[in-house]
Amino acid sequence: QQQVKQSPQSLIVQKGGISIINCAYENTAFDYFPWYQQFPGKGPALLIAIRPDVSEKKEGRFTISFNKSAKQFSLHIMDSQPGDSATYFCAASVFRGARQLTFGSGTQLTVLP
Amino acid sequence: GAVVSQHPSRVICKSGTSVKIECRSLDFQATTMFWYRQFPKQSLMLMATSNEGSKATYEQGVEKDKFLINHASLTLSTLTVTSAHPEDSSFYICSARVAGGSPQHFGDGTRLSIL
Numbered sequence: 001q002q003q004v005k006q007s008p009q010s011l012i013v014q015k016g017g018i019s020i021i022n023c024a025y026e027n028t029a030f031d032y033f034p035w036y037q038q039f040p041g042k043g044p045a046l047l048i049a050i051r052p053d054v055s056e057k058k059e060g061r062f063t064i065s066f067n068k069s070a071k072q073f074s075l076h077i078m079d080s081q082p083g084d085s086a087t088y089f090c091a092a093s094v095f096r097g098a099r100q101l102t103f104g105s106g107t108q109l110t111v112l113p
Numbered sequence: 114g115a116v117v118s119q120h121p122s123r124v125i126c127k128s129g130t131s132v133k134i135e136c137r138s139l140d141f142q143a144t145t146m147f148w149y150r151q152f153p154k155q156s157l158m159l160m161a162t163s164n165e166g167s168k169a170t171y172e173q174g175v176e177k178d179k180f181l182i183n184h185a186s187l188t189l190s191t192l193t194v195t196s197a198h199p200e201d202s203s204f205y206i207c208s209a210r211v212a213g214g215s216p217q218h219f220g221d222g223t224r225l226s227i228l
Binding site: 036099 | 117119145147154155156157158159162164206208210216217218219220221222224
């Protein structure tokens, strides 16, 4: 199975709050898990990515938590800001080779001022 | 760095015409380029993967005679939608990467509207 399941479909958070988006995968061959941010009318931009050799990776306000045994990973956005309002996609691929991405269904995040 | 430019950003044309979309890697040589299609409020669906100088590999259900992909150089790939019809209207996005550990870098997409 190539599917990557993402939840929630939409999320509303107050400014300063924590936004949490979850993803689950089925293909145990996946070993590269990036998160992308997409604004309307734009292409996705890479936010942060993780590989299974670590359980957590942090870059600024963005943190990926990874649970290999559960085949789940999540994005935490700390101190969420109105400028973070966008659609977020998790993805998964095999690190070697062409690295074709399988995307989750996306989460529309709205951060209220 | 790692800028991918896509042109045009928007195109409106009549049913039956062919439309060409260009994808360029501006500051790196892309060994692999990808073409995606995205419907409103939906995820990106991979259409095809192309390596420079080789034929593109299409995903299941994507008509290769309908969506012609050319990857003639390490910095340019083109997608031609042949004999476009209203159902081909969508947001088309390309991405590019180099071999090894680099991630995919995405263009800003092309909004195609077929009347």
